[in-house]
Amino acid sequence: MTTTQTTLFSEIENLIKEINPKTITNDRKTILQPLIDFIQSKVINNQEIRINFICTHNSRRSHLSQVWAQTMAHFFNIKNVFCYSGGTEATALYPMVAETFKNSGFQVKTISEGNNPIYAIQYTANEHPIIGFSKTLDDDFNPESKFAAIMTCSQADGGCPFIAGAEKRIPITFEDPKAFDNTPLQAKKYKERSMQIATELFYVFSQINS
Helix, strand or coil, rough: CCCCCCCCCCHHHEEEEEEEHHHHHHHHHHHHHHHHHHHHHHHHHHCCEEEEEEEECCCHHHHHHHHHHHHHHHHCCCCCCCEEEEECCCCCCHHHHHHHHCCCCCCCEEEEECCCCCEEEECCCCCEEECCCCEEEEEEEEHHCCCCEEEHHHHHHHCCCCCCEEEEECCCCCCCHHCCCCCCCCCHHHHHHHHHHHHHHHHHHHCCCC
């Protein structure tokens, strides 16, 4: 297991310290193992690690996964990790996702407003912010090759049998919090999904030997 860094914003660090990976079932660990293997292989060969999280609209689960993966890579001091997200179509990063990040201790700034706002999402003061906005998986903002394509929703997984340039395609699907949009449970359910994703990505990066 790798050593951890403590330069994250304190609220995020405190949240991570509460994570209990023992809550992850063995079935889920089996689903996560191919991503662990991909990252470990890149670390062993001293190669850059590119992970593109893909969902249909690149509005919720893919962004939650991208940001938490980048954060966990930093927390566990795994170098040369570059996380991306994309969709089979572009819509907009759903505002509740940005709020969920803010409530978890991330610094979120709106760079550009409009139908597809652009956000700068920071987990530490010492690294470039993650640029969050909805985009297609083959957008110029994303890598063209040598990446793992992580399919975060079953619709995108079924609808995209082939991802151009992907070294590996790994389905790690999550339930969509969209079902609770504009209900009294919205904030709670987005937090639950965010923490599930954070917990599973904590487990993934905790397994890497560097």
